[in-house]
Amino acid sequence: MSEVNWNRIKDRSFKYFGIGCTVFGLSVLVVFLLSIIIQGVARIDWDFITSMPSRFAEKAGILPALIGTLWILVLTAAISIPIGVASGVYLEEYGKKNRFAKFLEINIANLAGVPSIIYGLLGLEIFGRIMAMGGSILAGSCTLALLILPVVIVSTREAIKAVPDTLRQASYGLGASKWQTLSRQVIPASAGGIVTGIILAISRAIGETAPLIVVGALVFVPFVPSGPMDQFTVLPIQIFNWVSRPEKEFGVNAAAAIIILLLVTFVMNGIALYLRNRWQKKIKW
Amino acid sequence: MRRKEKFIEALLALCAGISVFTTVGILYVLVSESYGFFATVPLSEFLTDDQWTPLFADQHFGIMPLVAGTLLTTVIAIALALPVGLTIAIYLNEYAHPKLRKSVKPALEVLAAIPTVVYGYFALTVVTPFLQQIFPELAGFSALSAGLVMGVMIIPIISSLSEDALFAVPKSLREASYGMGATPFQTSFKVLVPAASSGIIVSVILAISRAVGETMIVAIAAGQQPNLTANPFVPIETITTYIVQVSTGDVERGSLEYKTIFAAGITLFIFTFILNNISFWIKKKFLQKYE
Numbered sequence: 001m002s003e004v005n006w007n008r009i010k011d012r013s014f015k016y017f018g019i020g021c022t023v024f025g026l027s028v029l030v031v032f033l034l035s036i037i038i039q040g041v042a043r044i045d046w047d048f049i050t051s052m053p054s055r056f057a058e059k060a061g062i063l064p065a066l067i068g069t070l071w072i073l074v075l076t077a078a079i080s081i082p083i084g085v086a087s088g089v090y091l092e093e094y095g096k097k098n099r100f101a102k103f104l105e106i107n108i109a110n111l112a113g114v115p116s117i118i119y120g121l122l123g124l125e126i127f128g129r130i131m132a133m134g135g136s137i138l139a140g141s142c143t144l145a146l147l148i149l150p151v152v153i154v155s156t157r158e159a160i161k162a163v164p165d166t167l168r169q170a171s172y173g174l175g176a177s178k179w180q181t182l183s184r185q186v187i188p189a190s191a192g193g194i195v196t197g198i199i200l201a202i203s204r205a206i207g208e209t210a211p212l213i214v215v216g217a218l219v220f221v222p223f224v225p226s227g228p229m230d231q232f233t234v235l236p237i238q239i240f241n242w243v244s245r246p247e248k249e250f251g252v253n254a255a256a257a258i259i260i261l262l263l264v265t266f267v268m269n270g271i272a273l274y275l276r277n278r279w280q281k282k283i284k285w
Numbered sequence: 286m287r288r289k290e291k292f293i294e295a296l297l298a299l300c301a302g303i304s305v306f307t308t309v310g311i312l313y314v315l316v317s318e319s320y321g322f323f324a325t326v327p328l329s330e331f332l333t334d335d336q337w338t339p340l341f342a343d344q345h346f347g348i349m350p351l352v353a354g355t356l357l358t359t360v361i362a363i364a365l366a367l368p369v370g371l372t373i374a375i376y377l378n379e380y381a382h383p384k385l386r387k388s389v390k391p392a393l394e395v396l397a398a399i400p401t402v403v404y405g406y407f408a409l410t411v412v413t414p415f416l417q418q419i420f421p422e423l424a425g426f427s428a429l430s431a432g433l434v435m436g437v438m439i440i441p442i443i444s445s446l447s448e449d450a451l452f453a454v455p456k457s458l459r460e461a462s463y464g465m466g467a468t469p470f471q472t473s474f475k476v477l478v479p480a481a482s483s484g485i486i487v488s489v490i491l492a493i494s495r496a497v498g499e500t501m502i503v504a505i506a507a508g509q510q511p512n513l514t515a516n517p518f519v520p521i522e523t524i525t526t527y528i529v530q531v532s533t534g535d536v537e538r539g540s541l542e543y544k545t546i547f548a549a550g551i552t553l554f555i556f557t558f559i560l561n562n563i564s565f566w567i568k569k570k571f572l573q574k575y576e
Contacts, residue, residue: 011470018376021369025393025444028437035411036403086300094294095301106565108304113491113561114554115498117525118311120532121550125314129538146307153304177286179293207400210500210525214532214546236402236501243406243505251410258403269398273391 036262040255048256052222053238057249062257064221065238068137069206069264071225072234075141076148076205081198084149085187088156088194093182112150119147120214128216135216138228143215144208148201155197159190192279196272203268207261209236235261315554318547325541331548337511337527339545340534346545348552350511354428354521355553358503359496361432361517362439366492369436370443371485375473377444378451390445397441405505408434413506422518426508429517435502439492446491450484451477483571490564494557500525524553 051061087104095101123143133139163186171181187194212234213219219241221233235257242254323331326346334347373393377386413430417423423430454477462472478485500523508520509530522530528546536542 007468007471011468014372014470014473015376015380018372018380021372022376022381022389022393024369025373025396025437025440026389029392029396031411032407035407039410083300083303086297087304090294090297090301094297100298101301104301104304107308109565110558110561111304111307113494113557114311115500115525115557117498117500117528118315118550118554121528121547122307122311122314124532125318126310146303149304149307153301177290179290203398207402209400209402210504210529213529216532219533236400239402239406240501240505243402243409254406258406261400262403265398265400266395269395 033262036255036258039252040257040259043252043256044259048253049260053220057247057253060242060250060253062235062238062260064224065233065235065257066260067224068217068221068232069234069261071137071228071232072141072144072212073202073206075137075228076144077198077202079141079145080148080152080201080205083145084152084198084201085156085194087149088153089160089182089187091153092157092160093178093186108150108153112154116147116208117210117214119143120211122146123211123215133229135218135231136229137225137232140212140215140217140232140234141228143211144205147208147211148205151201151204152198155201156190156194159193159197160186162193163189192275196276196279199268199272199275203265203272206234206268207236207265209234209240213237213240235264311554315547315551318544319551322541322544322548326548335513337522339542340531340536346548348524348549350513351522351524351527351549352552353513353515354503354507354511355497355523355525355556357428357515357517357521358432358435358499358507358523359493361429362435362496363489363493365433365436366439366443367489370440370488370492371447373440373444374447374451374485375478378448379469379473379477390448393441393444396438399438401438401499401501402505404434404438405431405502408502408506420518424508424519426506426510426520427518428507428521431503431505431507432517434506435496435499438499438502439495442492442495443488446488447481447485450481450488453484454480483567487564487567490560490567494560494564497556497560498525498553500529504529524549 048061049066050063051059052063053065054060087108091101091104095104120143123139123146127133127139127142128135131139133142167185167189168181171185176184217237218231218233219237221231225232239254239257239261242250242257245251331346331348333349334345335349336345336347337350338345377389381389408430409426412434413423413425413427416427416430416433420429458476458480459472462476467475503523504526507523507526509522509526510520511522511527512519514521527549531542531546
């Protein structure tokens with residue numbers, strides 16, 4: 001066989017291998033979603049969403065976990081958005097050349113690579129013990145806020161970077177100060193990108209399990225938390241608890257709770273994608 | 286007016302400084318608590334003892350079984366994710382129609398958006414029973430099942446970032462290769478992959494770092510039993526899983542058992558810190574090669 005033919009065969013077979021790998025990745029995703037839906041969808045009803053957890057699988061519901069997840073979502077957003085956006089604006093607009101900004105940049109890149117469970121240890125000691133928040137919703141939210149801060153900062157910077165300089169110069173030309181230019185021109189112009197990044201970061205936060213377990217979130221919560229200092233659990237921890245039990249019925253509960261968690265995650269990711277597309281289309285500098 | 290501007294700048298800088306507080310906090314917590322641990326357990330025992338049983342009556346504090354478990358699941362995950370992820374990247378970049386590329390990439394990225402506790406459920410209820418049909422000796426909890434599912438989770442990290450790196454290779458290189466009569470296969474492996482190697486290596490290191498720090502998949506599917514072994518068929522425990530195991534139990538705060546999670550934590554932190562900084566270094570060193 002000639003060299004040319006041999007090369008063609010190698011090329012062909014790699015192409016099919018490539019198709020195979022891509023199909024493998026996508027089909028794992030499909031199998032995965034289908035198996036969960038098949039196992040869990042019949043279990044979802046209004047009672048499942050509005051019931052307390054129970055020792056009996058058929059009676060158990062996810063109400064405290066769902067409310068806990070909502071609390072975490074709101075508080076984490078409330079803490080991480082102002083700090084993250086402010087840091088991003090500072091690094092991109094003020095601290096261009098100074099040493100402090102350079103140091104911050106390296107620091108943030110390193111924080112982005114720290115495993116989430118280490119943040120759990122941080123929250124356990126700093127928020128739980130030293131600041132005396134214990135295993136409360138507030139301690140959990142502070143921990144997750146620090147965890148997603150690098151993501152919020154990086155996406156804020158990317159969005160601000162995309163705003164062209166002409167906009168700034170026009171604003172300065174009209175006599176606006178730096179902060180006026182930022183708050184009235186640059187930040188509104190980059191809002192789409194910033195919001196996209198924030199939603200993606202928060203959707204990651206509500207899927208986190210390990211750091212909250214370490215901070216001291218409970219595994220079994222038979223009450224609905226009513227304030228930020230209350231003890232709590234979240235959907236992923238409820239799922240973890242049910243998965244860890246040997247009885248089959250609890251596995252079905254876990255699958256049903258996973259469907260709810262995935263719905264929340266996918267809806268948030270969908271909104272983020274929609275905003276990103278709209279924003280990219282609208283802006284033609 | 287000027288005073289207000291200064292005030293705002295200071296306020297923004299203060300917010301940015303919170304990230305420094307986070308780093309200092311992490312280091313302070315890990316070092317101060319594990320200092321108490323190493324005052325009781327000598328470092329030599331920590332590194333050389335081949336058993337990890339802090340929660341049993343007969344206490345041993347050798348980190349190696351946890352390190353072995355972490356490395357084993359990571360190696361299995363990378364052994365799956367590297368070939369599959371890189372092949373997908375090359376296929377999408379060089380063979381697939383641009384339209385297909387545009388729709389497949391975000392679909393694969395959905396894999397990265399799924400919470401890891403969900404992957405754990407998948408490993409335990411779907412992958413383990415499936416593997417047990419092929420390998421009857423496979424235990425109900427194993428490094429193999431957890432590692433493979435972890436591999437699926439990190440495929441999009443490798444495929445997406447490597448694809449970006451391949452895409453960034455200048456068109457002139459590709460065209461020169463085709464002009465010499467090379468097939469897409471030859472162009473990919475002899476021109477594009479070497480040219481994009483720094484980006485590909487960075488993606489793999491990121492994936493390794495992610496696998497080393499992954500918690501819930503292994504906590505659910507790998508068994509929570511410290512085992513100094515390279516056998517993928519038996520239950521093991523990783524560093525991260527041990528921390529979760531102690532956190533869900535009732536260990537007294539301030540006790541030696543409590544301090545073990547910080548000793549385990551600092552070990553994990555050192556691993557990921559080294560990996561991350563290798564990737565920064567590669568990025569910095571090779572970034573401007575083609576500009």
